[in-house]
Amino acid sequence: MRILIVEDESRSREFLIKGLRESGFAVDGAEDGDEGLSLAEEVDHDLIVLDVMLPGKTGWQVLEKLRALGRETPVLFLTARDAIEDRVRGLELGADDYLVKPFAWVEFLARVRALLRRGPVKQMESSGIADLELDLRRMKAKRGKNVIDLTAKEFQLLSLLVRRTGEVLSRTTIAELVWDMNFSTESNAVDVAMGRLRRKVDEPFERKLIHTQRGLGYVLEDRDED
Structure with a gap:
């Protein structure tokens, strides 16, 4: 070997x-x-x-x-x-x-x-929630038949949310896992990035998947109301 x-x-x-x-x-x-x-x-x-x-x-x-x-x-x-x-x-x-x-x-x-x-553990090729689907190998995302144009960092952020569906992720956790940086309470970098992601993933669609948990962070889940 x-x-x-x-x-x-x-x-x-x-x-x-x-x-x-x-x-x-x-x-x-x-x-x-x-x-x-x-x-x-x-x-x-x-x-x-x-x-x-x-x-x-x-x-x-x-x-x-x-x-x-x-x-x-x-x-x-x-x-x-x-x-x-x-x-x-x-x-x-x-x-x-x-x-x-x-x-x-x-x-x-x-x-x-x-x-x-x-031996090798086969990595998931796709993942998703509701009508959102991620192709993890090709780094592609779509909702229904609509392809979502994401940057590499936006895809990494979205894939983190999908892997942790239903779990509230703090801004600190998101910053460390996606950007490899320590989060400053004075920085709005995570909120800005999440805002861009939501405009692409949620804004054009009636059903919203990315939700803000006030005072805690963000969560991806399929629910009726924000």
């Missing part, structure tokens, strides 16, 4: 490569996000071990690109970022596991073997 290690810290990368090779795996290494993405696209790996904070493309961006391309290779995030928001974001983007540094080698190896036994 072949594993790709994407890690910019040379000692850590060589340690992982050496340990996995001694455990019987074929291993490729990359020192930044761009090289890692290129190798992941060119070579058929059974598992990708991915740091988050990388030169070039971040681990978030590498994973997002791979999933957008329909690549279902299992991904294990291995990173010093231990905040709950980081773990949630990794899993939301399609990661299969998340291990925080520093770690015990035996636990790392156990997680690697568990992911390899499981």
